[in-house]
Amino acid sequence: MSYRHKFMAYILNKEFEYRQTDIAKLMNVSQSTIATCIKEITYRLQFEDLEKDLEDARKILQNQNLKPEPPQLNIEFLKK
Numbered sequence: 001m002s003y004r005h006k007f008m009a010y011i012l013n014k015e016f017e018y019r020q021t022d023i024a025k026l027m028n029v030s031q032s033t034i035a036t037c038i039k040e041i042t043y044r045l046q047f048e049d050l051e052k053d054l055e056d057a058r059k060i061l062q063n064q065n066l067k068p069e070p071p072q073l074n075i076e077f078l079k080k
Helices: 003-014 020-027 032-046 051-063
Strands: none
Touching: 003 020, 003 032, 003 051, 020 032
């Protein structure tokens, strides 16, 4: 997964309170992959200044009108 996807997974879980299984379905990966991504970003947040990267991911999610309820996430444009 790209770091952008990892940041989005982190935000969906920690800020929008999506379940890891729902995020995994949206991103077509396993729940364990999402858990690993969230742990990685949590770890990196402790040691690096990632606020800019997280803000970029927030903007992408906001542009898709995501709410705390699980909608359909279109991540095709991220594969470029």
